[in-house]
Amino acid sequence: MKLLLDTHVFLWFIADDPHLPANWRSAIRDPGHEVYLSVVSVWETMIKHQIGKLPLPQSPEQYLPTQRERHRIATLPVDEVSVCRLAQLPALHRDPFDRILIAQALEHQMTLITA
Secondary structure, three states: OEEEEOHHHHHHHHHOOOOOOHHHHHHHHOOOOEEEEEHHHHHHHHHHHHOOOOOOOOOHHHHHHHHHHHOOOEEEOOOHHHHHHHHHOOOOOOOHHHHHHHHHHHHOOOEEEOO
16 A cells, blocks of 8 residues: 655654554554655645744754655655646645645555544
8 A cells, every 4th residue: 555644644653643543653654555755745844844833853854854764754756747636626625735645645546644
């Protein structure tokens, strides 16, 4: 199974936050699953950190790649096909970061792990 982690799920996972349900933690750790973090989530985290909404133990440009690699989570770049998929999404959700994650999950046949 291919899993795409929403930004908050990745942050909960790397911090061992109790908000992350145990079954999600197990799925992320399962060596039979391919686990991804979108570049979109890195972008979102950088913005939230810069405006003071998201404290991190280190600068995000160091912390995020280090944690992603430490936990063997692959990076998912933003591709043109996924961006074009946005046109097919209904206007149910307005957050642009969430919308592109949904489009990427659909385009790459991934399960989006999100609260």
